[in-house]
Amino acid sequence: MTTGSRPGARAQNKARTRAAIRASALDLVSTQGYHETTVAQIAEAAGVSHTTLFRYFESKEQVLVGDDLDERRRDMLEQIPPGLGRFDLLRRLVTNLFEIAGDDPWASDPRRIELLRAEPVLHAAHQFEVDRAIQEMTAFFADYTGTSLDALPLRVFIAAASGVMVHLAERSGRADEATLSELLAAIDLLEQGLPL
CATH class of the missing domain: 1.10.10.60 (Homeodomain-like)
Incomplete structure (x- = not known):
């Protein structure tokens, strides 16, 4: 050798x-x-x-909670082209993050996903990881858009988008195309001002 x-x-x-x-x-x-x-x-x-x-x-x-995909997510962020509007950027991020997780057998394992939803200890640990990811995405959005990290419009945008994404993903409990389609449709509704 x-x-x-x-x-x-x-x-x-x-x-x-x-x-x-x-x-x-x-x-x-x-x-x-x-x-x-x-x-x-x-x-x-x-x-x-x-x-x-x-x-x-x-x-x-x-x-059970960790997925070892941080490096792939960082690489993906570096590949985002400049000049996207905030909703197109959100669509790109959601699609890319979904694909990264979906391509990984561990991250997308249905038994694992169900355990993260159903077991309170794992759910809490997973929520901590989700919160960390939202903080990282907030910093990325701030840097990408040239917005102050403390700016209220940015904080409201991230809170609204992440709240909707997390809620719909948890409600679905699946990492499939139907879930991604629903997440992207939700972004369309946010962009349209939440019509009923």
């Missing part, structure tokens, strides 16, 4: 270990419940030690 190939093999092994831990956690929690599933059980089912599990994930919740 050459030195150049070793980091690739190491990264692949890490990815396999993370995937095994996540798959074991999802299987166990889906069958026996979140509170009844211990970290030791997850580690044993994944074929790793308790210590190894915590090297990959900071908590039992994060095994």
Whole structure:
């Protein structure tokens, strides 16, 4: 094995270990419940030690909540062309974020999505991640539009858009084309001034 190939093999092994831990956690929690599933059980089912599990994930919740897509989302933001209006920018972001998650088997796993909705501990941890993502999108919108981060119009726009997007996505509980179509239709309604 050459030195150049070793980091690739190491990264692949890490990815396999993370995937095994996540798959074991999802299987166990889906069958026996979140509170009844211990970290030791997850580690044993994944074929790793308790210590190894915590090297990959900071908590039992994060095994299920995290999605490892931050880098792909950052890359996507860098590819957004300049000059879009705020609603076209919102459409582009929602579509791209939806596609990133939908292309990832872990992020779009229906059992995982249902657990994030139904289990209060996971729902709370997931909501924290959603809030963090909304803060990042607010900063992106401010920078993209040249608007002050504290500007009331920006804060109202983000609050309205994110409230609608989060509500509709949670209500749907699916990561499919019908959900994306509904999200984009909701943006159209926001742009039209919320007609009934």
